[in-house]
Amino acid sequence: xxxxxxxxxxCVLSYCCLLLALLVSCATAPQEKQNEAEFHYKMGISYLNExxxxxxxxxxxxxxxxxxxxKEIINTLGLVYLRLDDIEKAINMFLRAVSIDPQYSDAYNxxxxxxxxxxxxxxxxDAFKRALSNPLYITPETAFYNLGMSYYRIGQYEPAINAFxxxxxxxxxxxxxxxxxxxxYNRQSRYGDAAAAITRAIEIDPAYKGDRxxxxxxTKQRLTxxxxxxxxxxxDYLEIIRY
Numbered sequence: 001x002x003x004x005x006x007x008x009x010x011c012v013l014s015y016c017c018l019l020l021a022l023l024v025s026c027a028t029a030p031q032e033k034q035n036e037a038e039f040h041y042k043m044g045i046s047y048l049n050e051x052x053x054x055x056x057x058x059x060x061x062x063x064x065x066x067x068x069x070x071k072e073i074i075n076t077l078g079l080v081y082l083r084l085d086d087i088e089k090a091i092n093m094f095l096r097a098v099s100i101d102p103q104y105s106d107a108y109n110x111x112x113x114x115x116x117x118x119x120x121x122x123x124x125x126d127a128f129k130r131a132l133s134n135p136l137y138i139t140p141e142t143a144f145y146n147l148g149m150s151y152y153r154i155g156q157y158e159p160a161i162n163a164f165x166x167x168x169x170x171x172x173x174x175x176x177x178x179x180x181x182x183x184x185y186n187r188q189s190r191y192g193d194a195a196a197a198i199t200r201a202i203e204i205d206p207a208y209k210g211d212r213x214x215x216x217x218x219t220k221q222r223l224t225x226x227x228x229x230x231x232x233x234x235x236d237y238l239e240i241i242r243y
Contacts, residue, residue: 037066041073048076053083071100075107082114090114098130105130105137112146116153124150141171148180153229157184175205182240183233195243216241 044059060077067073078093094111098104112127128147132140148163161184167177178201185194203210207218216238223234 033066037063037070037073039063040066041070041076044076044080048080048083053080056080057084069100071097071104071107074100075104075110078107078110078114082110082117085117087114087117103134103136105132105134105140105143109143109146112143112150116146116150119153121150121154139171141167141174141177144170145174145177145180148177148184152180152184152187155187157187160184173204175201178204179237183236186236186240191240191243194240198237198240212241 040059040063044056044063047053047056047059057077057080060073060080063070063073064077074093075097078090078097081087081090081093091111091114094107094114097107098111101107108127108131112124112131115121115124115127125147128143128150131137131143132147137143144163144167148160148167151157151160151163161181164177164180164184167174168181178197182194182198182201185191185197199212202208202212202215205215208215219234219237223231223238226234
């Protein structure tokens, strides 16, 4: 009888141990999947920063397959599509990211950039404003600059100037809004303000550190490849710097 009881206890313990092992296995499987997704995501970011777009794309696709609801993976995959000029897929990715997190300002800013590439300025302005509606957005100066350029493209120079100034208030050493101010002031025939803005831009731009001659040389070189709005901007810079 005693042996039977011991056998029964042993069977129960064995069953409990087996059940516990299964539960632990089930619990660790999602974590392993998450860790693998994180690994591919970080590799994708690394390759993207190095300019290895195709390898970055492959890594991020693997991450996306493992974690299809991860907003950061989706947003970064959208950036790769943007670099590949697949604007439609980029927009779809950014829209999916903000559907997961409606306060995801980085994705809204990137969505605005994608719309800008299509010259869909109304949609771009709305996306940048959505990015800026989040008071916890860490880098609002980027969205303010992009918002200013969108207003500039449609000839709304005063709202553009206000957006550039908002960018500068938040990041005084961010050179891009000063370049934007120079363009907008120039369109308003405020030539002195335009000259002061581009001078300040060149001073704080780490690519030039105040070297006007180098800026002029670089701008002329970029002109040989530039088209459309970028070409017009570069020609305006060369005009403004002579004031």
